[in-house]
Amino acid sequence: MRIGIDFDNTLIDYDDSFVQVARELGWPPPPGSSGKNAVREFVRGLEEGENKWRRLQAAVYGPRIGHARLRDGVRPFLEQAASRGATLFVVSHKTRFAAGDPDQLCDLRQAAAAWLWQQGLLAPAGPGIPPEHLFFSMTREDKVARVAQLRCDIFIDDLPEVFTDPGFPPTTRRILLDPWGDLPTDPAWERCPDWQAITRLLFA
Numbered sequence: 001m002r003i004g005i006d007f008d009n010t011l012i013d014y015d016d017s018f019v020q021v022a023r024e025l026g027w028p029p030p031p032g033s034s035g036k037n038a039v040r041e042f043v044r045g046l047e048e049g050e051n052k053w054r055r056l057q058a059a060v061y062g063p064r065i066g067h068a069r070l071r072d073g074v075r076p077f078l079e080q081a082a083s084r085g086a087t088l089f090v091v092s093h094k095t096r097f098a099a100g101d102p103d104q105l106c107d108l109r110q111a112a113a114a115w116l117w118q119q120g121l122l123a124p125a126g127p128g129i130p131p132e133h134l135f136f137s138m139t140r141e142d143k144v145a146r147v148a149q150l151r152c153d154i155f156i157d158d159l160p161e162v163f164t165d166p167g168f169p170p171t172t173r174r175i176l177l178d179p180w181g182d183l184p185t186d187p188a189w190e191r192c193p194d195w196q197a198i199t200r201l202l203f204a
């Protein structure tokens with residue numbers, strides 16, 4: 001079984017990180033704010049908000065990626081996948097530099113790879129993802145072409161747009177991670193609220 005996995009918001013959870021990094025940059029969101037969307041709304045409402053929001057994203061996905069968390073349930077999923085002999089890939093749509101990093105100071109792909117190493121998710125052997133199975137794409141079109149080229153039996157993502165892309169391989173099973181329960185239902189995909197549900201769905 002060949003399983004492809006998205007990176008941003010699927011493996012990695014930036015929700016607390018947005019609040020924390022906004023505070024560090026001197027734009028503390030109102031108490032009780034949580035999650036990317038609440039912070040985006042707040043920061044965009046500030047003077048030069050659009051610019052600030054781009055800088056905040058550049059920091060969260062780049063130099064401050066260490067503030068982000070691994071989603072609950074990923075490790076048990078990887079252990080189950082390894083015990084079933086599944087082959088894992090990470091396929092991420094990620095540009096090399098953020099729009100809010102005009103001097104190109106932080107390579108976002110290197111930051112993501114370093115985070116995966118720190119979490120112990122990239123592993124040459126045993127449970128985990130072989131380092132040579134980590135792929136980055138410039139565009140969504142490139143991403144779905146990679147999923148097709150890797151002949152993934154299953155792909156796990158938090159964005160329905162990936163699954164509805166015309167290039168998405170029709171025979172790949174689509175699993176939508178929907179942690180907030182606000183994504184659409186569609187016969188084309190199976191929706192799971194968390195990694196525990198994905199693990200049950202695939203390995204129970």
Ligand SMILES: [Mg+2]
Binds near residue numbers: 006158
């Ligand atoms: Mg994602």
